[in-house]
Each structure stands twice: as structure tokens, then as C-alpha cells.
Amino acid sequence: MSDTPRRRGADRTEAIMRTTLELGQEIGYAKLSIEAVAARAGAGKHTIYRRWPSKGALLLDSLLSLNEAGLDYPDTGDIAADLRVQIHAAVDLLAGPPFGPLFRALIGEAQHEPQVAAALNERFIGPQADKTVARLRAARDQGQLSPQFDLELAMAILSGPLYFQLLITQEPLTHEYVDRILDALFTGIGPTHAS
Amino acid sequence: MSDTPRRRGADRTEAIMRTTLELGQEIGYAKLSIEAVAARAGAGKHTIYRRWPSKGALLLDSLLSLNEAGLDYPDTGDIAADLRVQIHAAVDLLAGPPFGPLFRALIGEAQHEPQVAAALNERFIGPQADKTVARLRAARDQGQLSPQFDLELAMAILSGPLYFQLLITQEPLTHEYVDRILDALFTGIGPTHAS
Amino acid sequence: MSDTPRRRGADRTEAIMRTTLELGQEIGYAKLSIEAVAARAGAGKHTIYRRWPSKGALLLDSLLSLNEAGLDYPDTGDIAADLRVQIHAAVDLLAGPPFGPLFRALIGEAQHEPQVAAALNERFIGPQADKTVARLRAARDQGQLSPQFDLELAMAILSGPLYFQLLITQEPLTHEYVDRILDALFTGIGPTHAS
Amino acid sequence: MSDTPRRRGADRTEAIMRTTLELGQEIGYAKLSIEAVAARAGAGKHTIYRRWPSKGALLLDSLLSLNEAGLDYPDTGDIAADLRVQIHAAVDLLAGPPFGPLFRALIGEAQHEPQVAAALNERFIGPQADKTVARLRAARDQGQLSPQFDLELAMAILSGPLYFQLLITQEPLTHEYVDRILDALFTGIGPTHAS
DNA sequence: GGCTAAGCGAGACGGTACGTCAAGTCTTGCG
DNA sequence: CGCAAGACTTGACGTACCGTCTCGCTTAGCC
CATH class of the missing domain: 1.10.357.10 (Tetracycline Repressor, domain 2)
Structure with a gap:
């Protein structure tokens, strides 16, 4: 019921991954910094480091969250x-x-x-x-x-x-x-x- | 008259590329810094930046210097x-x-x-x-x-x-x-x- | 019936002050952190902040608990x-x-x-x-x-x-x-x- | 001849000490950070760390620069x-x-x-x-x-x-x-x- | 004796600053 | 005048604590 609820866990995880994708698209992965992701997501750097050990790991999770279902195979017989x-x-x-x-x-x-x-x-x-x-x-x-x-x-x-x-x-x-x-x-x- | 004469041009280029390969093997490319290459090669950073616009360009040149001849094709008829x-x-x-x-x-x-x-x-x-x-x-x-x-x-x-x-x-x-x-x-x- | 019963009030206060003195002696006051005191004392940080508004206040109390009686004056007439x-x-x-x-x-x-x-x-x-x-x-x-x-x-x-x-x-x-x-x-x- | 000359050595030292005194007066020494001094002085943090090993050493030099002459003693005979x-x-x-x-x-x-x-x-x-x-x-x-x-x-x-x-x-x-x-x-x- | 309210440990959270490292630009002085 | 040496600003790193907060669990105290 608070106006700016301090959210936890999954909420933060999701927000950070979303921000990673946004920033990654805007400025490119090479220039992407954990510092910038934290700032944009309104998160502390530690909150990111607590979840992912490296920039690569963060990007991997962020990216796979775009394709959670995976690519399914049709089987028409041909x-x-x-x-x-x-x-x-x-x-x-x-x-x-x-x-x-x-x-x-x-x-x-x-x-x-x-x-x-x-x-x-x-x-x-x-x-x-x-x-x-x-x-x-x-x-x-x-x-x-x-x-x-x-x-x-x-x-x-x-x-x-x-x-x-x-x-x-x-x-x-x-x-x-x-x-x-x-x-x-x-x-x-x-x-x-x-x- | 110095014991380590101040060499020019191609000498410096070659020394820097050789050092790049050495250091790249020792510590891995990800940790390779132009700073470290300069220090190890006894070169000024400016001397490197004068020749290569980026770490990638330096590595490319260094790498290709290993395989200048290229890979030749045999033709035995088969x-x-x-x-x-x-x-x-x-x-x-x-x-x-x-x-x-x-x-x-x-x-x-x-x-x-x-x-x-x-x-x-x-x-x-x-x-x-x-x-x-x-x-x-x-x-x-x-x-x-x-x-x-x-x-x-x-x-x-x-x-x-x-x-x-x-x-x-x-x-x-x-x-x-x-x-x-x-x-x-x-x-x-x-x-x-x-x- | 727990082996380390969750004690209250004065018990906690005393334990925190004792830990403050211990840690202060070991690592010096400059490096003393409320985080470390809490961890060592097995207390939550909030439990410390509930009692003392600052590191200085905590140290003051801890220190004075060493000399509760004060320094008394003799009066021999001389x-x-x-x-x-x-x-x-x-x-x-x-x-x-x-x-x-x-x-x-x-x-x-x-x-x-x-x-x-x-x-x-x-x-x-x-x-x-x-x-x-x-x-x-x-x-x-x-x-x-x-x-x-x-x-x-x-x-x-x-x-x-x-x-x-x-x-x-x-x-x-x-x-x-x-x-x-x-x-x-x-x-x-x-x-x-x-x- | 440059409009914003990149000054060296003593210039930077003096600017940093001056900024230290300014900031120290404004926000108090306890809240003074090397980060803030660097930002205000337009200096890199490394430029400060190159000169002073700690906040205390920086403050000491800055402070003594206010009183370089020292306090002289009169001698009137009384x-x-x-x-x-x-x-x-x-x-x-x-x-x-x-x-x-x-x-x-x-x-x-x-x-x-x-x-x-x-x-x-x-x-x-x-x-x-x-x-x-x-x-x-x-x-x-x-x-x-x-x-x-x-x-x-x-x-x-x-x-x-x-x-x-x-x-x-x-x-x-x-x-x-x-x-x-x-x-x-x-x-x-x-x-x-x-x- | 069971229920509720508070105290508590644990620790996640947004922040700030730390001290380090390297980037890329520049200045200086040697040879 | 090309060079080494390295000072300089900038920006990010990964870490440490800050002080606030939420979460369940435990324990008292009051019905």
C-alpha cells in the first residue's frame, strides 16, 4: 500500500535484466557497464553483483529471458x-x-x-x-x-x-x-x- | 652510445607486436592492456597509439604476423x-x-x-x-x-x-x-x- | 530449550558493548564497523541502531562501562x-x-x-x-x-x-x-x- | 597559448589543497571525501593519491599551507x-x-x-x-x-x-x-x- | 494456555566512497 | 623530431559499510 514500495527478490532481478537489455540496445554491449545498469535500474551495484558474477553472466540471463520458451520444432512429417x-x-x-x-x-x-x-x-x-x-x-x-x-x-x-x-x-x-x-x-x- | 639504443620505425612496430603476443599468451587477451604492452616493450603508450587505433587492431596485426604466408592449398588432383x-x-x-x-x-x-x-x-x-x-x-x-x-x-x-x-x-x-x-x-x- | 537462547534487552546491550570493546582492541577503532560488531555479537544491525545513534555513541557507552565506578579521590589531608x-x-x-x-x-x-x-x-x-x-x-x-x-x-x-x-x-x-x-x-x- | 591549459605538478597540488580547505569548511571534515575533492578541483582521484597517502595527510598539508610562516615570537624583554x-x-x-x-x-x-x-x-x-x-x-x-x-x-x-x-x-x-x-x-x- | 505484540537474527536494499586500474591525451626532455 | 616516460582526466571496477527496510521466528506479557 506504500507509494514507492521497496521491492525484493524477483522484482529486482527482473528490473535489472530489463534495464540491461535496454541499455545494451542503446549503447551497445561493449560500452555497457554494471555501474550504468545499476544507476538506470535504480539499484545498488551490490544488488547486481549478488546475483551475477560478471557482466557476461548478467547478459546471458537477460538475453535468455527474452526467449524463455525456446525454439520449438514442428513435426509435419516432412x-x-x-x-x-x-x-x-x-x-x-x-x-x-x-x-x-x-x-x-x-x-x-x-x-x-x-x-x-x-x-x-x-x-x-x-x-x-x-x-x-x-x-x-x-x-x-x-x-x-x-x-x-x-x-x-x-x-x-x-x-x-x-x-x-x-x-x-x-x-x-x-x-x-x-x-x-x-x-x-x-x-x-x-x-x-x-x- | 647507449646500451639500449633508441630504435625507430619498424623496429618499434615489430617489438610491440611481439610483446603483444607474449603478453597475450601469458595473461590472456581479456586482461591484456596497452599500458602493459607499452611497459613490457619499453615503449611509450603514444608510440602504440600512433600505430594502432584500438586493442583489436593491434592484436589483429600481431596475430597475422604469425601467419604471413597464409595457408596454401595442395592440388594433387584428388x-x-x-x-x-x-x-x-x-x-x-x-x-x-x-x-x-x-x-x-x-x-x-x-x-x-x-x-x-x-x-x-x-x-x-x-x-x-x-x-x-x-x-x-x-x-x-x-x-x-x-x-x-x-x-x-x-x-x-x-x-x-x-x-x-x-x-x-x-x-x-x-x-x-x-x-x-x-x-x-x-x-x-x-x-x-x-x- | 535452545542451546543459544534468543536473549533480550540488557543481555543484548551488554553483549554488543563487550563485542565493541573486543573488536575495537583487535582491529582499532578506525576500522571498527557496526556491521562487524553485529556479526561478531550475533546481533542484527537493527538491534544496535535501536540503542545507539552512531558509532561514537556506541563506543562511548562501551568505554564507560569499563569504568562505571569512576575515579575516586582520596583525602588524606595532604x-x-x-x-x-x-x-x-x-x-x-x-x-x-x-x-x-x-x-x-x-x-x-x-x-x-x-x-x-x-x-x-x-x-x-x-x-x-x-x-x-x-x-x-x-x-x-x-x-x-x-x-x-x-x-x-x-x-x-x-x-x-x-x-x-x-x-x-x-x-x-x-x-x-x-x-x-x-x-x-x-x-x-x-x-x-x-x- | 591554450585556452584551458592542462597544468602540471605544483599547480595541481595547490589547486587540490585549496579545494580541500574550501570543501572542508563547507561540509566539514568528517564528510569530506577524496572523491568530492577530486570532482570539485577538476582533478582525477589518482592525482590526489599520487601525492597523499590518506585523507589525513592531505588535510595536514592543506592546513599547514595556511600558516607557512609559522607563529613568530616577539621579544620585548618582558x-x-x-x-x-x-x-x-x-x-x-x-x-x-x-x-x-x-x-x-x-x-x-x-x-x-x-x-x-x-x-x-x-x-x-x-x-x-x-x-x-x-x-x-x-x-x-x-x-x-x-x-x-x-x-x-x-x-x-x-x-x-x-x-x-x-x-x-x-x-x-x-x-x-x-x-x-x-x-x-x-x-x-x-x-x-x-x- | 493461547494469542498477540514486540524484540530479535538475518540480511536485502539503495547509496556513497573507497582505492585500483586502464583508457586515451598531453607534456617534458633525452638522444 | 621521434621517442620513453609518465602525469593527467575520465570512468569503471569490485568491495565495504552506511542506515533503512522487510522477513519470519522466538519470547513475553496479557487476557
Whole structure:
């Protein structure tokens, strides 16, 4: 019933993550400081440090709070179409604002913070890989994929080119690009054996 | 007449880059400071700022000075074998010390410094891609590759999985892993058409 | 039935003051924090703030609890001897541990906390001055002191040199020093009139 | 020729001390922070820490810069009159703004910073004591003082009561008070021997 | 003897300042 | 005149306490 209630726990956590995303979008992750997040969120610095051990950890949580549901896989029975739909959705998330730029920054951070790298894999990459593998396994059992196809490599082969475009060449990551990659992968590099 | 003569120009440039690599290996790129490089190299900070606009630019130059020759492509006539050899060499460079850790850090830096990203593409990724495409084109003309194979995508498809392993999952990048990826790519994901 | 029963009122007050003295001795008053006292005493910070408005007030109470009886004046009929005895006792208290260092710190605190200064005068300096003046008045009435002797100044003249030694020069405050001061004061600075 | 020249060394030192005195007067020493001095002086914190190891050391230098000449002793041949004049001057300095409040704070600081105490004695108390003793010695040689008078105690006996009033009772330190003290000291406490 | 009100420990919270570090700019004086 | 040396302002770091606050638990005191 107070006019300016001193809120606790989850309230503060949420406000800090929201502010992190706001500031991150406005000034870019590189210039983002915990000091500035605290000031903008009306929080004490200690309140942030109590929750997150590093800027990377804060960003990771903030970012994942944007995608709590995760990316779900459709299963229409046509693996090629389903993969296309799912990867289109992934690309829309990864490449677009606000997720995209901050996600790239987070991967940058993961290069010198092993804990961020581990958490990123465990909480984002891993679950997505699991779903991908599960869907591909079903397709393989139905004969839509080559029986020899190595499911462990699926994530690297399917996602690698996207991350290459996102992180290295930094050219636009479009649906059309995804489609070309998928076509090439389904066909294979070598000449078709049957002729 | 001094015992440590005040050297100029290229001497200073080289000494600073060498020190950057040394310090980068010792304390990690994240903790690398221009201040520390200057102190260790016996150089004034101004001498560094006169040559490089940012830490990323300094690291890029320092790193590329390790691989001035670039990675050359063999051409034995067998594209599958040549690719394998070449990518093994690339992986040996990228994943091993001292290049690996600093290279990963550089890609991290490229996520928030567009100039570093541009220079990285222009001076390292691009040339490698050109060589790869040239070798693949020759192979395609000889019928060793599918005529439909999209050469523009070659670098993303071949390198993407490696960078995914290097940057995202951060698991060891071995020859055996490369071989499995290449096998899968040559075969293609879909079931073989001949049946 | 608890092994560490949650005690109330005076128990807590006493425990907090005892802890204050302990910690003050161990780490020095300057580094003493209410946070640390609370933690060591197993008390909540609020329990301390409920009783004392400031660190100075807490220290004052803690310190005076060491000397609840006060310093009593002997009256043997010989004022010079009685003064000597009494000031020796005062010096033993003021200069020795644990009282001395904390007492000095308290006077330091009194320089920027008027409430501490007032309380210090009211509860420690004042009563001692009253006793001193009363004893001196008796001596004056008995002709042992000059009739012109200004009793109001007695405390300043007798104690001033001691506090000077304690607070300013910070050299040892010994019985021998006190004796020399008393001798000089009884004699006076000027040349003796009788000659 | 620049409009806002970046000044060095002594300029910065002087500006910081001046700001320290200003801020100290405005908000009081207890609330004085190095952060605030730096901000007000337009100086970096490091520039302050480079020069002074602590707040006390900064205040000491700042304060002594107000009284670089020191308090000089007159010598008219009449020691009682000269002492009176000199102590009046000392009291005017010690008790009045801006010196007084900051000087009290400095003595407070000296209670838990031995280095401040040492510097205070060496640079302020000591020189004043030396002058006092020299003047008193001359007077003693001329027969104006008791030959037995212990010159080593002079400073404590003469100044002690003033510091007692300044630091402990914190009542006004007036010329009239000084005069009463001096009268009492010259006379001595005991009854006059001539009777 | 059960109920309520207060005291209490614990510690989260918004703040302020600490003392350190490095960034990037500048000045000085050597060679 | 390029350089090393390093002083300078700026800004962020991560830590320590401040004094206020909320949270449940315990304990007294009053019905």
C-alpha cells in the first residue's frame, strides 16, 4: 500500500535484466557497464553483483529471458520442410534486434569467460541441439535421412554455416541464405552417385 | 652510445607486436592492456597509439604476423584428399597455441568493433576463402564435385562447423572431427537417390 | 530449550558493548564497523541502531562501562599527595589498554560529533572535574592552596598537560611525567617572590 | 597559448589543497571525501593519491599551507607580556575559522593515523615548541623565570590547557581565558612561600 | 494456555566512497 | 623530431559499510 514500495527478490532481478537489455540496445554491449545498469535500474551495484558474477553472466540471463520458451520444432512429417521452418525461426531470433547484437556480444564474451561459454551451451545451444537431434532421429527412422547420417554432427553442420555468417563475415543472415545452405547440405558436395 | 639504443620505425612496430603476443599468451587477451604492452616493450603508450587505433587492431596485426604466408592449398588432383589436408592444416593453426586462443579473442573483439571485423575478413578469412573456392572450382570442372554445388557457400559450409566447434561448443577441434564433418558433407544429409 | 537462547534487552546491550570493546582492541577503532560488531555479537544491525545513534555513541557507552565506578579521590589531608595519587590513577586508566587507545579514538570522534563531545563531557570529564574541584576547594579552605587559585581552571591546568601528551605528542604518559608536571605547577613559572 | 591549459605538478597540488580547505569548511571534515575533492578541483582521484597517502595527510598539508610562516615570537624583554601576545596569536589561529575546525579534525585523525600524528608534531607542534622554549630560556637566563623551571615541560604546561579547552570541553577559547591561565601558571598552585 | 505484540537474527536494499586500474591525451626532455 | 616516460582526466571496477527496510521466528506479557 506504500507509494514507492521497496521491492525484493524477483522484482529486482527482473528490473535489472530489463534495464540491461535496454541499455545494451542503446549503447551497445561493449560500452555497457554494471555501474550504468545499476544507476538506470535504480539499484545498488551490490544488488547486481549478488546475483551475477560478471557482466557476461548478467547478459546471458537477460538475453535468455527474452526467449524463455525456446525454439520449438514442428513435426509435419516432412523433415526438409520442418528444418527449413525451424531454422528460419532461429535465424529470425538470432539475427534480429534485440536478440542478435547482444547474442553476438555474448558469444564474444564466451571466448574469454569459460563460465559464460559453459552456461551458453548448457542453457541455449544444448537444448536446441537436443531438439534438432530428436527431430532428425525421427526422420532418419522414417527413411527421410541417410541411415549413415551422424546425428552428433547435425548441430555443427546445420548451425555452423549460420554462425559463420553471423560472427565472421557478418553479412545479413536471411531466409534465402538458409535455404541455399539447406539445399546444398541435402544434396551433398560430391557428385550424385546415381547417373 | 647507449646500451639500449633508441630504435625507430619498424623496429618499434615489430617489438610491440611481439610483446603483444607474449603478453597475450601469458595473461590472456581479456586482461591484456596497452599500458602493459607499452611497459613490457619499453615503449611509450603514444608510440602504440600512433600505430594502432584500438586493442583489436593491434592484436589483429600481431596475430597475422604469425601467419604471413597464409595457408596454401595442395592440388594433387584428388579434391577430397586435398580438402582434408588443407583443413587439417587450418585446424592445426586455429586450434593450437599460440594462434588459437588469441584468434578466438580476436573474433570476440570483432563482435563489437566493425573495423576489426572488416579487417579480419579482408586479410584472413577472405584470402583463405578465395583459395578454397579456386581449388573447388577446379575440382568441379573436373567432375569431382556436383555441378550444382554453390561455390559461394563453400566457405560457410566447410568452415562453419569448425568455427562452431571452436567458438560455441569449445570442444577440442581434432583431425578426426574434421574428417567426420567432411564425410558427412560429401555424402549429404538426404538418403542416397540410388536405391 | 535452545542451546543459544534468543536473549533480550540488557543481555543484548551488554553483549554488543563487550563485542565493541573486543573488536575495537583487535582491529582499532578506525576500522571498527557496526556491521562487524553485529556479526561478531550475533546481533542484527537493527538491534544496535535501536540503542545507539552512531558509532561514537556506541563506543562511548562501551568505554564507560569499563569504568562505571569512576575515579575516586582520596583525602588524606595532604592535597599534594592526594592529587598525585589521583592523577596517577587517572593516567593508569587513560594511558593503558584497553581504555587508552579507544579513549583517544573517542576524543577524535568528538571533534566532529557534537553529541559525542557533549556526552563525553557530561558523563566522564564533568564528574571527574567536580571531584577534583571539590577536593581542591577543601584544600584551599585549609590553606594548602593559594587563596587566589582559580578553581574553575583547575581541571584545565591539571589535566591539560596530560591530554597534550596523550593526544598531541603521543609520547608515553608516565607517573614520572605527572610528578614533574605537578611539581612545576605547584611551584609556578615565575621566580619565587621570597628571596 | 591554450585556452584551458592542462597544468602540471605544483599547480595541481595547490589547486587540490585549496579545494580541500574550501570543501572542508563547507561540509566539514568528517564528510569530506577524496572523491568530492577530486570532482570539485577538476582533478582525477589518482592525482590526489599520487601525492597523499590518506585523507589525513592531505588535510595536514592543506592546513599547514595556511600558516607557512609559522607563529613568530616577539621579544620585548618582558616574558610575561611576550607569552601573552604569542599565545593570543596562537589562539586566534587555532580557534578561529578556517583553521580551527579543520585543525581539530586533524588531531582527531592523528588518533588513529600514527603518520599523521608524527607529521603534525614534526611540522607544526615541534617548531612552535622550539620557539617557545628558546624564548623561555632567554627569559630564564635573565632571571624572569624560576631557575628550576623545567623547559621541557613548557609546551605541555602552557599549551595543554588550551588544547583541553579546544578538544575536550569545546568551550570558546578566548583571550580572557588565556590570560587567566597564564596568571594562574605564573603564580603557581601552592600558597605563596612569602608570608 | 493461547494469542498477540514486540524484540530479535538475518540480511536485502539503495547509496556513497573507497582505492585500483586502464583508457586515451598531453607534456617534458633525452638522444 | 621521434621517442620513453609518465602525469593527467575520465570512468569503471569490485568491495565495504552506511542506515533503512522487510522477513519470519522466538519470547513475553496479557487476557
